[in-house]
Amino acid sequence: METGRPQRSAEDSRQRVATLSDEALTASVDDVRQAGFAPLDPVQRQRAWARLEARLFERTKTQVLLDRFVVLDYLGAGGQGRVYSAFDPRLDRKVAIKLLLPSTDLEAMSRVIREARTMASVADPNVATLFDVGRFEDDNGKGVFLVLELIEGPTLGEWLAQRRPWRAALAQVIAAGRGLAGAHAVGVVHGDFKPQNIMIAKDGRPRVLDFGLSIFRRDMPAGDDERTHGFVRGTPAYLAPEQLAGGGASPASDQYAFCVTLWEALVGTRPFSAKDFRELAVAKRAGPPAMPRDSHVPLRILELCRRGLDPDPRRRFSTMTDLLTALEAASSVHRRVAAIALGAGFAAAMLAWLQHTPAACDESANLFAPERRAAVEAAVVTTATPEARVTWDRIGPQLDEYARAWTDLHAQACASEPERSDGIRDRRMGCLRRAERAMRSTVDVLANADAQLVLYADDLVEELPSLDACERAEGAAVVAPPDPMQAAAVEAVRSQRALATTLRVGSELDRAAAALAEAQRLASGIDYPPLAGEIALEQGAIADAQGRYVDAATAWSHALDSATSAGQWAEASEASRRLAFVVGVRLAEPDRAMVYAEIARGLILRTRDPAAEPKLLSTQCALQLQRGTLSEARESCERALALFEEQQENDTSDTIDARAALGMVLVVQGELTFAVELLESLVDDFDRRFGKRHIRTANAHAMLGETLRRANDLDAAEAEIREALATLTEIAGPVHPLAGQWRSNLGAVLSARGRREAAMIEFREGLAIIEQTLPANHPHIAVARMNVGHALHADAKAREAALEFGGALVGMQSSFGPQHPLVAHARHNLGASLIDMGCYRAAEVHLRDSLAIRERVFGPAAVETAFTRHTLALSLNGQGRREEARAAVERGWTDLDALLGPDDPQVAVVTLALGVMMREDGDAAGSVQRLERVWPAQADREDPNTRAPIAYALALASFRVDPSAPTWRDFAERARAGYREFGARGSERLRELEAWIEAAEKRSPAASTWRVPLPPASADCPALEVAG
């Protein structure tokens, strides 16, 4: 016998048993009731009793009742309860009843009830409808039962067992996945998704069962004699690794289970097999399975599946919907309305369109009849620009195809049974009517197009609603107006609204507003709730296009409310998304906007429109950029673009937004090369698709130019913007709102290159164009005025600059409200100009306001804030409040230097001020030290604006330090050269400098105490307006 471990002897074990006496055992009763038996559920008990009684007393069996339900047959047992079929006499239908047994864990029970109630509110076609939740009580305790839709049919597992083609299997599993997504949308997680929990009903549609009941499950792994550590609920084959490790269920783990199911359905075998629990866990943690070698299933689909099987839940898809969208796209289950080659026009009988009543089923609808087609072609082509023909060649076939596809769908819908209880036909018809209205108004508008409108022809065609949505027949049920008279009136309103949309997309904002006003007027006499949301949605869009962002937000907010109450999910989804953008980006309140983004995300699931997802992601990207969470922004944008690409929407205006946003993110992240590449590829794409002479191509060039400017490649930036302007002038003439913007941008580039006069011309002309082409308070006007103001300020024309800034300020406040960062910017600039004018007191007021806003929006240590603090200091300095000023300048310098480093021009400006103060306060050496630090970067700059004064300050300071060293002379020379470059406006300074040099040569004492005078306090200052 080995030492160490004593063997157990029978004697020992008897001893141990003896120590636990009867009394001890009896006495130590634990609080668990019914430890011995698996308890019977009351239905089981009743049925057994009913059978016994019948047999014993030779009677017919009494009915077993549960609440009001008559229990019929035992259907089977799941992991958490037995299921019976039953009859509901009140609603006269058969149902399924699942009993859950009582528990001492009241919290878990309440949770199940809560989730059941939530699930009951989800009428999802792919979820077994939960009708009711009931409680029962019998002499053995209380329990809960669920009343469910009775589904007669096989489980998915059984269905799959008869070899199915992979496409069919995929479609079924995807449909089941939609049920899952629907539940996630209301916050319920399944926890035990698997083929046995999906049933294929008689109508062929899969239904997912047993949401949230996973807490009741206790399926031990088959054949496992080992002890399980922790307690695992659910069927191990389908559980995610984090669940196997004891973690709870989550949407990500549902996704995992979904992918296991999908894999099984497509490949025919389970993705992971193991002989016991532990091995299974190890296999799953090692990663997704290898691709099967001989499968007919396209690899790209299996690849998506594998992502869902990633052991790290964060690397799976963010949501089920993302996964489902990707799957559908990958399997081309989706049909796109593809543009076909030049084809014949559409020949058919006469149409009802003249009266603008929707095509009924007994008439043949003709959306694009030959005469209309000819009219549009004529209108487009006779604008007589070279690209007109090309435009027509592009949009003509697209319109043909749209009309054709619409007619097919319409015919199909008309042919289908009218009385399907799930309303598919109604939804399809409603959708088709909407498409019809849009097509008609587009054709009408195009048939009367002028050259300006033809520029937007592609936008108009893109704006046509997707026919895929009609085919899918998803979305809210259509509530038809009750009587035919009202129906006609509603139709008229909607046609006007469609017209307004078309005009807006064609950039005819005034006419659009008029059309919508007419729609509004017509609608006011009708009591049909859905109209309110539809009209408000368009109102928001028009206001947004006109730059009236506050109005747009109000309108969209109304739209969201109305649409939500009326169950119009598509409209609500769009309203919330647009709201998120306008509030978050335009009005610069990203936190408030996040709420709307969340709402939009929830609503997307309701609409089940795959096209909505990338648009929302794009919006989220912009919001995240606004908030500064750059990596999130980047990810959102990249995902949006990936989805657009999958949906083959590579060159629509939505993609432009996403790419532009991504470009901006990259710029802010400092990835300038990528940003430039991205925008360059955008230019290429548009060039290829639309040709050089198209507004989108020009726009792409302009965006590229802007990116290059930020990347400081000023040569290339100038070239791109000039290219954009040239194209635009050719196709649209010189007076176009975009021309105004781009000229302003060009001015900024020229200004950075030091070409002041050229810059000023561009700024002024840009402003003039914008004022001419946009409504009075449009924010672009204010921005353009700011640019002009900048240029004037740099030209030392402080008074004129102040006027521009003041005007810009008024505009900004009216567009954005008093707390907007652009308002802060305007006030800052105004303050700076006022300082130059010697209006220190007025400057202080504006600068304090600006500082408050910037501190709040950007934080106390951000660049903008620091710079404003610095400028405020200068206003204090001018009032003689030297100590305050000095302290503020020091602080500003500290912040900016830390943020930007000594080579940044802003740091140079701040250092200059600080250096001067230090010298004046007696610390010449310190002054030299600070200034020398920023000098090298400034020395090489084209622009003398900062270079000259710094050289001057260095000359003065070095002289103070050591008059005999030659340093001061070098600096003085540089200063002199710099001021000469100023030309006329530098002459005064130059004279002053010369005078000082003379004094310095003579070593006169004045040279040491020399101060560059500040602008004297002026008596002629603009009236102070109360800030905020």
Added chain:
Amino acid sequence: MASDAELLGAWRRGDEVAGSALARRHFESILQFFRTKAPAFAEDLTQETFLQLLRARDQIDALASFRAYLFGIARHRLLHHFRDSGRAHDKLAARGAEPEPGITSPSGNARRDERRERLLAAMSHLELDLRLAIELTYWHGLSTAEVAAVIEVPAGTIKSRLRRAREQLREQLHSQGLTQQDTDTTMLQLVRPIAGD
């Protein structure tokens, strides 16, 4: 509340309502008795037990315990069943050939369910009468005298049988590789009040 004897008497005199009440009172215990050892046949065996009771009803002498009598019938039914189906001793694992999925309650009771399963598995290795002694004592709450009547042994031997049964159970549980503590905890599963108390 009428006693078993009263109900039985009334039933013998033709009162079916009383008979029904008596059967109802005990039927679940009998059902559970069979469910732990022959789950697939539990209902049938239960019905047979009561039918047998009906047949013998009029011949019953004064009973010390109706319950014991009834369980006695049940035990005979079970033995017949095993003989007929070729099993000398029911060694089915706790989950049985046709598992009745344990309708469990969530979270905290999960461990208990695990332990119960282990216990039942261990019990299935016991000699039938020893097993019955355990079940009848701890789960059905029969008195020593009643248990003795059911398994047809002298009353004084019950205590030692119980001891032996527990010993064997411990051996069984040990051989499954449980620690001492787990064994103790599992053994505690034996003790509980009867359903409905």
